[in-house]
Amino acid sequence: MSTPAKEGAGFEPAIAFKDVWMGFDDGDVLRGVTFQVQERETLILLGETGTGKTLTLKMAAGLLTPDSGSVVVLGNEVSGMRESQLLPLRRKIGFVFQEGALFDSMPVAENVAYRLREDGVAEEEIEPRVREVLQFVELEDTLEQLPSELSGGMRRRVSIARALVNRPPIVLYDSPTAGLDPVTSQTIITLILRLRDLYGVTSLLATHRLQDGFALANFHFDPETKRVVANARNGNAAAAANAARTRFLVYRDGGVYFEGEPAEIANSEDAYLKRFLV
């Protein structure tokens, strides 16, 4: 029940995959995947383990090159670029790795400041920006701690802080709640939600938890009360816009099985999609 990818109605998509094939020696993982993510949109990439979600994110960041097909990010044909050409583009993309991938020999502050130092930001500007972004993820007290001294959820939050420190227009999340308890997962999703609603980033979020997607589709951050509220309770226009900006993409057997709005997947009678609802 694959639905064709929606065209951007005149707007160039932030991320566009067209007939992307990718595999390794033991077979194809992705078989002709096509989809688009529009600017300021959140695409929830659902799929079971091994269906190619991480591969998709890594190809979007140019960390992997597809066997065939086209990957376009911010107007750049990533699949045809050399590593040296990709480096400047990657500075416009935040990547939150599944296990955080923090530099384990650096304290939290150095991890978060890494990208700023690489960009040649003045030292006196770095510290306040690092504090600000750590405040955003509510970890301003961990500046001097090493990643090994943090819990799994805290490492994930530092990873989000590191990804957004230079305010990239696109953030890619690789299973940001995998292996976390429900309370910590909710904290992470709230952060992603705030990031979306405060900074308007385009997000591609891979997960196997449908509830993460529904949380992003059904809630929004209210800047006046500074709280996360259900779309139905507050600001119909903004809430409707947020809900409309969240779409779902489901992978199955190397292809796109479903692409559509939150309501479509929630009301679907399809047996495979229902497995994610449990």
Next chain:
Amino acid sequence: MADTPLQVTGRQKKQEEAVSVVEVLGDAAKRSVAAVQDYALLSGRAVANIFTSPHYFQDTLEQMDFIGAGSLPIIMLSGFFIGTVMVLQTASQFIRFGQTSLTGDVVAIALVRELGPAFTGLLVTGRCATGIASELGSMLVTEQVDAMRAMGTDPSRKLVAPRLLAAVLMMPLLTALMDFIGLLGGCAASVFSLRLSAIEFWRRAIDALDFADLMQGFTKPVVFGFILATIGCYKGLTVRGGTQGVGRATTSAAVVGSVMIIVADAFLTKLALYLSDKIF
């Protein structure tokens, strides 16, 4: 379109199951050629990165501390006893001809031309190439290298070039120290075992050396530094198979690095002797 071994590509062509010995050998040969190509590519890029901006001076200093200062204890301890053994072994032969005073000459030439560079190369490979391989391998399997790439940093520039530069700069200094401490050990053995004069030992040792010996003795460590750093980085950055793979890469770095240093030593010795005949 991978232009570096760090830029992973998917399968270019689906491989069928190998059925014959020829195919198996053919695949092994292809893998070996591909490995040499990747190694050459990584080394070439690292050398190019040393001469182009941006540079990571802090990382280079840290690696100089790790490779240089960190290797001082093993170099000094080993050097002293290598010099001692050299004197005891050569003197046992010279005693038969009543020429024990020649031990200073022999020890100096052997240490400066050959033993100093070779032992330093092997010891530092054992300590640092393995350390580099395990560190970079661990970074790779925990996705830290991918994280670096995702943040717009070239790992070749950030991780490989500083280690290469540090090794190439530190190896001649460590070799000079190994030579000096080796001569000190030789002098101690000469004085206490052979009852030779320390002044006589040093005078003969210094007189025995000429410029060609020093050239040979300080060119080799530069090459050995290049080998140990690039092999360590290559093995670390091509780890496959998680933490077990890191262990294999570490062992492989020590073995391949040591063998390559010994092989390179033979060719460099031949080249140095040829040049010293022609030039000096």
